[in-house]
Amino acid sequence: MSPLKSYLDLYKHLPQTNCKKCGMAACLAFAAAAMRGQKLLSACPDLAPQVREELARELGQAADPQEELTRAMAPLKARVAAVDLAAKAGQLGCTHNGKRLVLKCLGKDFTVDPDGSLASQCHVNAWLAEPMLNYVSLGQGKDPLGRWKLLRELPGGEDWHRLFGQRCEKPLQKVIDEHRDLMEWVIDIFGAQAVEEEGSAELRVVLWPLPKLPLLIRYWPPEDGMESTLNLCFDATATDNLPIESIYTLGVGLVTMLEKIALTHDT
Structure with missing residues (x-):
């Protein structure tokens, strides 16, 4: 393999399908981010393992997924380290215990150290860690307005809504179709809220994956031979508190x- 002198050299080895599975809008953007060390090659699921290993060696990236994750989190943690956590805690809807910022995610407490390290009594899901750190460093702390919008209706959401449907809404629809009682359990353990509307068969559940970023699950069960319907909605202020790509990542993680x-x- 010839040396990678620029992101264009890396781009030649990518699938060039612009599928957005990596979290970037296009393969060219992914190549540029990977060359800068901002994206891991493992984020491209369609890259052949042998090719990925060779490219990783060229870029000095680790082959081990956990080591790659550690490297990917490094710039996010560095950005958090530049934030005065005690001063920003209230703005984000969090608290500060004198040493660490305390952030609630799905009813559970997570702590953020001054160096950006995350900790919790439960497992820190990698898909949730990235949005949490970006919420702390980039979130404006806008209070929710109670105006629900589909992902495609949010700023920048048009580029993400199809993939969001495939990776989030369709899989969740299948889960609820097969496990209707699961939602009652989720309401209990995640501190979610059921929103009932008299005379409607629609199931509406509000989750709080981040303090000022609620998520509404709307589900209509199968009826009269028609299959079920599901969509996920976010408050109109969602992109003020989290970048659109992190909102997508948050959905996949959930x-x-x-x-x-x-x-x-x-x-």
Whole structure:
């Protein structure tokens, strides 16, 4: 393999499908980010393993996924380290215990150290860690307005909503179709709120994955031979508190968690 002198050299080895599975809008943007060390090659699921290993060696990236994750989190933690956590805690809807910022995610306490390290009594999901750190460093702390919008209706959401449907809404719809009682359990353990509307078969559940970033699950069960319908909505202020790509990542992380819960729910 010839040396990678620029992101264009790396781009030649990518699938060039612009599928957005990596979290970037296009393969060219992914190549540029990978060359700068801001994206890991493992984020491209369609890159052949052998090619990925060779490219990783060229870029000095680790082959081990956990080591790659550690490297990917480094710039996010560095950005958090530049934030006065005690001063910003109230703005974000968090608290500060004198040493660390305390952030609630799905009803559970997570602590953020001054160096950007995350800790919790429960497992820190990698899909949730990135949005949490970006919320702390980039969030404006805007209070929710109670105006729900689909992802495509948010600023920048048009570029993400199709992939969001494939990776978040469709999988979650399948989970709820097969485990209707699971939502009651989720409401209980995640501190979610059921929003009932008299005379409607629609199931509406509000989750709080971040203090000022609520998520509304709207689900209509199958009826009269028609399949179920599901969509996920965010408050109109969502992109003031989190970049659109992190909102997508947050959705994937939440659905991945619920899929795993559904598997254990059956045993």
